[in-house]
Amino acid sequence: MYKKIILYFLFTTAVFGCGKPLYRDSEFIMGTFVEVASTDPRAKAIVFDEFKRLQKAFDMFDEQSELSRLNKTGELTASEDLFFVLKKAREFYGLTEGAFDVTVAPVSILWKRAITRSELPVVEAIEDALYLVGFDGVYLDEDTRQVKLLKMGAMIDLGGIAKGYAVDKAITMLKKAQVSSAIVNAGGNIYCLGPNGRKAWRVGIQDPRVSKNLSARIELIDKAVATSGDYEQFFTFQNKRYSHIIDPKTGYPADSGVISATIVADDAMTADVLSTSIVVLGLQKGRRLLKNFPGVSGKVVDVQDKVHDL
Numbered sequence: 148m149y150k151k152i153i154l155y156f157l158f159t160t161a162v163f164g165c166g167k168p169l170y171r172d173s174e175f176i177m178g179t180f181v182e183v184a185s186t187d188p189r190a191k192a193i194v195f196d197e198f199k200r201l202q203k204a205f206d207m208f209d210e211q212s213e214l215s216r217l218n219k220t221g222e223l224t225a226s227e228d229l230f231f232v233l234k235k236a237r238e239f240y241g242l243t244e245g246a247f248d249v250t251v252a253p254v255s256i257l258w259k260r261a262i263t264r265s266e267l268p269v270v271e272a273i274e275d276a277l278y279l280v281g282f283d284g285v286y287l288d289e290d291t292r293q294v295k296l297l298k299m300g301a302m303i304d305l306g307g308i309a310k311g312y313a314v315d316k317a318i319t320m321l322k323k324a325q326v327s328s329a330i331v332n333a334g335g336n337i338y339c340l341g342p343n344g345r346k347a348w349r350v351g352i353q354d355p356r357v358s359k360n361l362s363a364r365i366e367l368i369d370k371a372v373a374t375s376g377d378y379e380q381f382f383t384f385q386n387k388r389y390s391h392i393i394d395p396k397t398g399y400p401a402d403s404g405v406i407s408a409t410i411v412a413d414d415a416m417t418a419d420v421l422s423t424s425i426v427v428l429g430l431q432k433g434r435r436l437l438k439n440f441p442g443v444s445g446k447v448v449d450v451q452d453k454v455h456d457l
């Protein structure tokens with residue numbers, strides 16, 4: 148019985164409104180569906196505009212983006228957004244002892260291709276790519292916002308942090324416009340602004356293996372929740388699942404025993420990064436990591452579909 152309930156505990160899309168009518172809309176931005184619900188009809192445009200602005204900075208597959216320019220030339224005076232995210236990425240790299248590493252791009256690109264084609268990358272390609280990975284190879288100058296990738300061919304992938312950051316920035320813009328109640332969901336990175344009427348926002352959580360099942364709900368006000376896991380982007384080869392979350396130590400998809408992690412935090416970027424990191428680190432190291440984040444809580448699902456509190 149317990150197992151049944153907890154099995155459902157993961158992932159996120161449904162929102163349950165109450166009280167006044169909610170204006171809801173979604174758009175595909177930054178490689179994911181961005182959903183907004185609010186009693187304020189202005190909210191959706193504010194959120195979508197902010198996401199589109201940040202997409203131009205952070206999308207590694209858009210050749211015109213600021214990030215692509217950095218990846219191509221290895222050097223750039225960064226915008227405030229890009230510089231802030233890189234600084235945060237460096238902080239998380241330290242705190243996770245390298246499990247969260249945005250320089251994983253040369254490897255993550257190989258695996259993204261592998262997922263699309265359903266075939267494993269060749270070992271030599273992984274080894275060559277792995278040589279370029281490591282945030283120690285990124286130079287950040289705080290005064291001038293200059294960024295340098297010290298290894299030729301090194302690249303940055305912000306897929307594990309950009310959506311969370313964009314949610315936080317969108318929420319900041321909503322607050323500036325005096326929107327006092329809204330929920331934003333960018334592909335499982337959620338922030339609940341204010342109460343929903345007189346109640347908390349209720350976020351539905353899906354079973355990681357049976358995506359149609361929706362059962363558990365958590366109630367949040369002025370909090371973020373994010374889920375990462377191997378159930379959305381993966382492929383199966385000889386009965387093994389390969390996900391899009393990479394262990395930067397091995398160059399292979401995370402294989403920590405944790406298949407999915409859900410984190411509740413005060414901001415969406417922290418929830419985004421920690422959920423991804425804990426899939427790499429596993430349960431024990433994940434718990435140790437969370438000791439650095441008072442007030443942050445979470446749950447993980449392991450390979451046996453067991454749920455653990457963090």
Ligand code: ADP
Pocket residue numbers: 246247248249251255304305306307308334335374375376379380391392393394395419422423427
């Ligand atoms: P999603 O993008 O599905 O929401 P996550 O938030 O867990 O999932 O982020 C996974 C993405 O982060 C990958 O698609 C990749 O772009 C990037 N990534 C993969 N492994 C790592 C890692 N170890 N550290 C930082 N970023 C990673």
Ligand code: MG
Pocket residue numbers: 307308373374375418419420422423
């Ligand atoms: Mg994430």
